[in-house]
Amino acid sequence: MADESVAGSADFPVKRPREEEENGSAAAASAVSMEPDGGKEPDSVSAVIPGWFSEISSMWPGEAHSLKIEKILFQGKSDYQNVMVFQSATYGKVLVLDGVIQLTERDECAYQEMITHLPLCSIPNPKKVLVIGGGDGGVLREVARYSSVEKIDICEIDKMVIDVSKQFFPEVAIGYEDPRVTLHVGDGVAFLKAVPAGTYDAVIVDSSDPIGPAKELFEKPFFQTVANALRPGGVVCTQAESIWLHMHIIEDIVANCREIFKGSVNYAWTTVPTYPSGVIGFMLCSTEGTAVDFKHPVNSIDESKRPLRFYNSEIHTAAFCLPSFAKKVIDAKAK
Ligand code: SPD
Numbered sequence: 001m002a003d004e005s006v007a008g009s010a011d012f013p014v015k016r017p018r019e020e021e022e023n024g025s026a027a028a029a030s031a032v033s034m035e036p037d038g039g040k041e042p043d044s045v046s047a048v049i050p051g052w053f054s055e056i057s058s059m060w061p062g063e064a065h066s067l068k069i070e071k072i073l074f075q076g077k078s079d080y081q082n083v084m085v086f087q088s089a090t091y092g093k094v095l096v097l098d099g100v101i102q103l104t105e106r107d108e109c110a111y112q113e114m115i116t117h118l119p120l121c122s123i124p125n126p127k128k129v130l131v132i133g134g135g136d137g138g139v140l141r142e143v144a145r146y147s148s149v150e151k152i153d154i155c156e157i158d159k160m161v162i163d164v165s166k167q168f169f170p171e172v173a174i175g176y177e178d179p180r181v182t183l184h185v186g187d188g189v190a191f192l193k194a195v196p197a198g199t200y201d202a203v204i205v206d207s208s209d210p211i212g213p214a215k216e217l218f219e220k221p222f223f224q225t226v227a228n229a230l231r232p233g234g235v236v237c238t239q240a241e242s243i244w245l246h247m248h249i250i251e252d253i254v255a256n257c258r259e260i261f262k263g264s265v266n267y268a269w270t271t272v273p274t275y276p277s278g279v280i281g282f283m284l285c286s287t288e289g290t291a292v293d294f295k296h297p298v299n300s301i302d303e304s305k306r307p308l309r310f311y312n313s314e315i316h317t318a319a320f321c322l323p324s325f326a327k328k329v330i331d332a333k334a335k
Helices: 026-030 108-120 138-143 159-168 170-177 188-194 220-229 247-260 313-318 324-333
Strands: 003-006 052-055 065-077 082-088 093-097 100-104 128-133 151-156 181-185 200-206 230-239 265-271 279-286
Touching (some): 065 100, 082 159, 093 159, 108 200, 108 230, 108 265, 108 279, 108 313, 128 138, 128 188, 138 170, 138 200, 151 159, 159 170, 159 181, 200 220, 220 230, 220 247, 247 279, 247 324
Parallel strands (some): 151 181, 200 230
Antiparallel strands (some): 065 082, 082 093, 093 100, 230 279, 265 279
16 A cells, blocks of 8 residues: 655645635536535536536637536545536546536546556666646556666645546556555645755656646646656656647646656647547656657556556557648747
């Protein structure tokens, strides 16, 4: 079982709870009510089609992806966000934070396998890995496939996400059972600032969207702290939104990463049907040192205990092929 440290008692401060923050959050847009409701459904459940969950946010204006609800299994309000789990008719159980889908049992493999194996298959013998966010444990599950890995740290801000994942998504949260895992409950930004320079071979930032508790994880100072925490030739992979919806965000991330990471800087993407626009991207960067060629994986993956459902070496290389409209913008930032 993983070691656990809880911020407050740990050596880094806790981020301000969301009540103290001011933002135009997705929660406001999707209007999910998590108060005890005496049988009344949360607003987002009936906002578009009665009995369906509709994902409405200022980050994807004018559209709403909907899933039919079989049963609401959990609703809670943590210090940071609203947390909901429901049984859907066609995608299995669904984890929702602040009205935004984080994972479904049916398609979580596409995200968790890609955000993990794109970076870890790109360097020989990764040993020390840090996961920021990723409280559901799915990235841990994938990192644990590497026999070369000796230490896996995870820093997740919201204990409710961890607890709910262990209760409702055991096949995802199974990642916590690996003895190499140490769990730190606290603010990832503060955690990284306290990390000695050059500690990690790889950092994986599995965040929610850049409104609410994950906002800072998309900003330039954060990328600088990640770079400091990596050894020379170390790699980072961060959740980097959708080419269909968020080119303005991606453009900024690429520009910042070009300034900070002196190795290589690449954008890759994958399909996840239940994420807005059905796709999501990843920013992959390396620090100065041994060159990293992200497009050509150097490791194979242990499938003996759990077969991969999505990732393979062909899809790894293909993930870096961009449609022309995105390539034009991203390449322009490379100059
Ligand atoms: N638009 C939602 C993006 C969510 C990305 N993080 C998902 C966490 C799964 N481990």
